[in-house]
Structure formats: C-alpha cells, structure tokens
Amino acid sequence: MKKDSIQKQWDKAAEAWADFVRTGRDYSRFEMNNPAMFKLLGDIRGKKILDLACGEGYNSRIMASKGAKVTGVDFSKGLIGFAIEQEKKDKLGIDYFISDASDLSGFKNDSFDIVTCFMALQDIKDYKAAIKEICRVMKKKGRFVFVIPHPCFEGRIINGKRINGWVFKKGTKTKSNQNALYYKIDKYFVRNRYMIDWNMKRLTINFKTTSFHRTLTDYADALYGAGLAITRILEPKPTRRGLVKYPFHFERNLRVPDSIVIEAVKC
Numbered sequence: 001m002k003k004d005s006i007q008k009q010w011d012k013a014a015e016a017w018a019d020f021v022r023t024g025r026d027y028s029r030f031e032m033n034n035p036a037m038f039k040l041l042g043d044i045r046g047k048k049i050l051d052l053a054c055g056e057g058y059n060s061r062i063m064a065s066k067g068a069k070v071t072g073v074d075f076s077k078g079l080i081g082f083a084i085e086q087e088k089k090d091k092l093g094i095d096y097f098i099s100d101a102s103d104l105s106g107f108k109n110d111s112f113d114i115v116t117c118f119m120a121l122q123d124i125k126d127y128k129a130a131i132k133e134i135c136r137v138m139k140k141k142g143r144f145v146f147v148i149p150h151p152c153f154e155g156r157i158i159n160g161k162r163i164n165g166w167v168f169k170k171g172t173k174t175k176s177n178q179n180a181l182y183y184k185i186d187k188y189f190v191r192n193r194y195m196i197d198w199n200m201k202r203l204t205i206n207f208k209t210t211s212f213h214r215t216l217t218d219y220a221d222a223l224y225g226a227g228l229a230i231t232r233i234l235e236p237k238p239t240r241r242g243l244v245k246y247p248f249h250f251e252r253n254l255r256v257p258d259s260i261v262i263e264a265v266k267c
C-alpha cells in the first residue's frame with residue numbers, strides 16, 4: 001500500500017502522540033470527551049467493538065478493561081506498533097490491524113456490535129467510504145459512536161489564517177477567560193483541508209497533522225447514505241474536576257462546545 005502524506009504525518013507523530021496521551025496531557029480527552037463518549041456507549045460488556053483509527057490504543061484499552069472484545073485499526077504503522085507493544089504488557093485480548101478506514105476488506109460483513117471512532121473521522125480523507133465500510137462491518141442495529149471537533153466551532157485555518165476563535169476585550173494583554181468576549185465563526189460552508197500545528201506548551205514533542213472541515217450536514221448525509229440513522233447527540237462539557245484542575249483550558253467550554261459525540265444506528 002502506497003503511503004499518502006497524511007499517513008506519513010501520523011507515522012512521524014506516533015511517538016509524540018503516544019507521549020501526549022499516555023502522560024495525561026490530552027486534557028480534553030480525559031475531562032470532557034471520553035466521559036461523554038463512555039456515557040453514551042453505556043454498558044459494553046461482551047460487545048464486539050471495532051475501534052477505528054485507534055491510534056496507540058488508549059481508548060481500545062479502556063473498552064477492553066470494561067469487558068468488550070476490542071479490535072483496533074489504524075493506518076499508521078507507527079501508532080499500531082505502540083498499541084501492540086502495550087498489548088503485550090497488558091494482555092487485554094485486543095487485536096490490532098493496520099488498515100485505511102476507507103477499506104476494511106479484512107473484516108467480514110455484520111461482524112461488530114459497535115464501531116467507535118474517537119477524534120479521527122475529521123482526519124480521514126475519504127470519510128464517505130469509511131462510513132460505508134463501518135456500516136458494512138456492523139451487525140444490524142449495531143451502533144457507530146464517534147467524537148469529532150464540533151464542525152460549527154472548529155478552530156480551523158484557511159490560507160494560513162485562523163477563521164474561528166475567541167475575540168478578547170480590546171487593549172487587554174492576557175487572553176484570560178474573563179477577557180473573552182465572544183466566539184467568532186465565519187466561512188462555515190467552505191469545506192477545506194488544513195494543517196494542525198500541535199505546538200502547545202504542554203507537549204514535549206511538537207508535530208503537524210492534517211484535518212478536513214466538513215459541515216454537520218455532510219456528516220449526516222454520509223451516515224444516512226450508508227444506511228445509518230442518527231439516534232443521539234451529545235455536546236460535551238468539561239467535568240467538575242477538569243474545571244478545577246484546568247480552569248483556563250475549560251471555562252470557555254461552558255460557553256461554546258469544542259466537540260460533538262454522535263451515535264448512529266444501522267437500520
């Protein structure tokens with residue numbers, strides 16, 4: 001399989017990503033997105049779950065510890081390498097495979113009760129093909145549960161310029177929560193591919209990856225077109241613990257959501 005540039009970026013970022021997640025620096029996962037996704041997933045004991053674009057397997061391990069039979073898939077050899085290394089230590093019974101999300105031909109029709117995709121569908125180039133494949137490998141009434149940056153409020157970049165973002169009081173030096181006036185949104189209907197520079201101070205290694213802006217309608221149409229009906233939506237808010245521990249990071253998420261969790265069921 002010829003590697004595309006996005007795959008190369010994730011291979012290059014594999015060590016940095018594993019470090020980011022495993023050292024507890026991915027605050028949004030721990031204090032906002034995972035609590036919401038696991039609330040929506042409910043009891044997963046005994047369920048056959050495909051964790052699509054599983055990265056180094058952090059959430060695959062949580063689901064396996066909760067009693068699910070988990071298969072993790074990602075197109076990055078580097079990330080799957082980290083996942084397998086960890087599985088050798090934990091022995092949670094997780095199977096990992098390298099595959100593009102848009103071609104799951106290694107899996108039979110109607111194989112899984114649930115497919116999860118945590119913060120990755122926005123990075124998957126051919127998301128329509130991936131959603132079709134997800135539907136195919138899921139059993140009837142199977143659930144596809146995914147988390148993506150909220151398409152309405154995504155902090156994205158067009159021609160090198162940040163389009164959406166907080167507007168602060170004029171003349172204030174600090175970008176504090178108190179100085180945040182409102183959240184500005186523009187060009188929502190302009191779909192684009194853009195680069196994310198993971199250069200936050202809390203990261204020990206910086207890296208760059210690619211994301212795609214699509215509208216909510218684009219995702220809803222792709223789900224509907226594949227034979228999946230949206231059943232539930234959650235717009236995560238930070239946990240109390242998150243607010244106390246990282247107020248700067250989270251207080252504004254009580255005003256505007258960063259992400260959205262969607263459940264769609266195979267009809």
Ligand SMILES: C[S@@+](CC[C@H](N)C(=O)[O-])C[C@H]1O[C@@H](n2cnc3c(N)ncnc32)[C@H](O)[C@@H]1O
Nearest residue numbers: 010053054055074075076100101118120123124
């Ligand atoms: C932001 S990371 C999230 C990883 C993981 N879900 C987690 O919880 O840490 C996005 C992931 O999507 C994967 N990815 C992007 N495009 C993909 C594709 N076309 N097929 C399979 N995996 C893909 C990347 O390799 C990366 O692991």
